[in-house]
Amino acid sequence: MRTRNFAHRGFKGEFPENTMLAFEEAYKAGADGIELDVRLTRDKEVVIFHDENVDRLTEGKGTVDSYTLKELQAFKIKDPKRPDLMEQTIPTLADYLNWVKDTPLLTNIELKTKDEKDRELEEKVAELIRRHGMQSKLIVSSFYQDRLERIISQLPEVQTALLVPHFNESVITDSKNLPVDFIHLKAVSVTPEVVEEAHRHGKAISTWTVNDYEDMKKLNELVLFAIITDFPDRLKALQKEEE
Ligand code: G3P
Numbered sequence: 001m002r003t004r005n006f007a008h009r010g011f012k013g014e015f016p017e018n019t020m021l022a023f024e025e026a027y028k029a030g031a032d033g034i035e036l037d038v039r040l041t042r043d044k045e046v047v048i049f050h051d052e053n054v055d056r057l058t059e060g061k062g063t064v065d066s067y068t069l070k071e072l073q074a075f076k077i078k079d080p081k082r083p084d085l086m087e088q089t090i091p092t093l094a095d096y097l098n099w100v101k102d103t104p105l106l107t108n109i110e111l112k113t114k115d116e117k118d119r120e121l122e123e124k125v126a127e128l129i130r131r132h133g134m135q136s137k138l139i140v141s142s143f144y145q146d147r148l149e150r151i152i153s154q155l156p157e158v159q160t161a162l163l164v165p166h167f168n169e170s171v172i173t174d175s176k177n178l179p180v181d182f183i184h185l186k187a188v189s190v191t192p193e194v195v196e197e198a199h200r201h202g203k204a205i206s207t208w209t210v211n212d213y214e215d216m217k218k219l220n221e222l223v224l225f226a227i228i229t230d231f232p233d234r235l236k237a238l239q240k241e242e243e
């Protein structure tokens with residue numbers, strides 16, 4: 001099985017990140033899966049949005065969780081590289097699951113925010129995954145072990161991944177103790193030795209965020225579960241060349 005092609009925040013390289021347009025375009029570009037980020041609104045709806053604050057991506061100011069869903073969806077997503085595409089709004093996880101369930105795509109939901117006040121995030125995400133019957137087509141990841149523990153206890157049938165910027169021995173121990181199925185490692189930390197070590201302990205590796213052609217080529221030669229990229233079209237082309 002070749003390494004899966006996961007689109008980071010959708011087709012982020014060419015379209016406004018974490019929008020339905022970026023997800024649809026990633027699918028058209030040949031992605032096998034979509035990586036996206038979730039957090040809660042003030043009225044406890046699960047929205048797809050990377051940053052804690054709305055400032056970088058909208059005309060608004062302040063934290064996502066200081067707005068209701070209705071207030072957030074009044075903002076248009078701004079993307080300096082695509083001033084022609086200013087009509088996208090912040091999607092809910094429910095919007096996304098409704099769309100993706102009729103495609104063959106896998107999904108990697110990343111649980112954002114270490115904030116204690118967002119403790120209901122896992123419960124809400126689990127409920128949405130269950131309601132859409134998406135348990136077998138998903139991986140839930142997080143940098144935060146308490147969030148992974150909660151999602152594993154609420155949805156034990158779903159695969160999970162520990163996100164880590166740098167590899168060390170405690171990564172293997174933590175991944176076994178939680179336990180998660182995957183380790184999602186920053187590309188700079190991925191070597192053949194690390195992949196082998198993870199496999200020895202029954203853990204598959206995926207890596208992020210790989211956009212450079214030479215890096216893609218090198219990583220594509222290893223036995224990885226997925227490469228997460230802003231440019232699913234580039235990875236698709238490279239994998240086609242190497243078929
Ligand atoms: O899931 C991998 C990657 O998305 C983690 O970093 O900041 O892009 O969410 P970030």
Ligand code: CA
Pocket residue numbers: 035036037110
């Ligand atoms: Ca992410």
